[in-house]
Amino acid sequence: MSRRNFLNYAGLSAAGLLLATSCKKQIDQTPGLTSDARVNSTGGGKDGGKAVVNLGSGDIGILNYAYALEQLEAAFYIQVLTTPYAGISAKELEYLTDIRDHEIAHREWFKNVLGNARIGGLIVDFSGIDFSSRASVLGTAKVFEDTGVSAYNGAGELLESADYLLFAGKIVSVEARHAATIRDLLSYGSFADSTAVNSMGLDLYATPPQVLAAIDPFVSTKILAQNLPTS
């Protein structure tokens, strides 16, 4: 029994590990915004007409997990800038454009790092987002950025390679800058309020099952994560 399993057994580890992988919601046929491959390279295929990706195992699995998150974020900001909400300010446009470009850079970087081991393009479902509404767009951006921070903070310990850990670190602090920026746009001064940072000064943290459950409403591709490392 590994030390990690020991802690799980003792109930001291993240409560999230106890959560079952979330059941997928009803298949949503809303066309996605990405036109990338619908049949995917890593265990890809169709499930009842629905695209499926399997993140895989080990460090590759974790990199694919990050790649999936970056795909989602990039697709979101691309749409935000394609149809900017009413009354968007010059500064908001500037910040959101930069954030879009950062997320595209992350997405494409992961794509190249993963090479043939990468999952295909996710089909996103943004039907629940009102892109004409500032509150809807920034509210969703806040969820994505905070979730991104929590995901990288939770994924670091799942990586075996110190090099990959460093790259995850290089990206997560940029996601934290985004999260703080979006929060400040929504409510100035909420960059690190108690919904993001606890009383011990620690930021959000989440396991892959928790993160995948959080993004589930925004992704219609079925993401299989059962082979990801858990310690």
Add this chain to the structure above:
Amino acid sequence: MNLYNVIEEIEKADPEVYERLDGRRDAIKKFASFSGKAALAALPIALGSMFQKSYGQSTTQQIIDVLNFALTLEYLEAEYYVRGLDAPGLIAAVDRPAFQTIKMHELAHVEFLRATILALGGTPVAKPTFDFTAGNGSMAGPFADVFTNYGTYLAVSQTFEDTGVRAYKGQAANLMSSNEVLRAALRIHSVEGRHASHVREIRRRNGLLVPPGVLLQPWITLNQSGIASPLVQPSYNGEEQTTQAGINVVGINGFAITAEDASEAFDEPLTKAQVLAIVDPFIV
């Protein structure tokens, strides 16, 4: 959390556990002196480390060294915000709540790191005496007006936060032998990123000590500090990197990613030696 239940569960899982440890009584005693929220949070770290040691993968001293390095930086930041908030008329009224939040986090980091170091059986370093003028104890260094000039105060704050982000990033690999400690360090690292973002936003709004023509943003563009002082440059050197893992991010896969975008999208680490050189003028 009931400690006795936890230990019983461990006994069930591994009946020979006490041959690896010093006996049940000692295992319990080890935690008996713990009190306070930070200490409670450090409990899983202590437990994790106990087994790490017992199962023979000891790198605990290396982890303690990293945590003491981080503690020194957190002492620096915490005291900086305590003193700034105490300086009459220094911090603009609109920004005081933000600096209260940041101060609270830095003080919590100090407490958390101290508790973790103790939990691992180490000794937390003592808080140094600081010279926030960057005068090495002369109290008349280049930032002599740090507690009377808000522009200087903000510039030093931004530099501390951006440097903190780079410092934690540079140490992550040294914490890999403990999932619990690595997780905690990452969770502090991103908090420093949030702080940096907001302090930059404050500076963007009031423009104090922002060089003419520079559009300060919450992220770091190339190696630009956004501060009209060459003294802070070592905290930004290296941030201009646009190639990651041998992959050129500029124009990647045909996308219109500029060198500015590429540098902003990835924050860069600093080594312990680089960080210590940066903070040296602030430590007496």
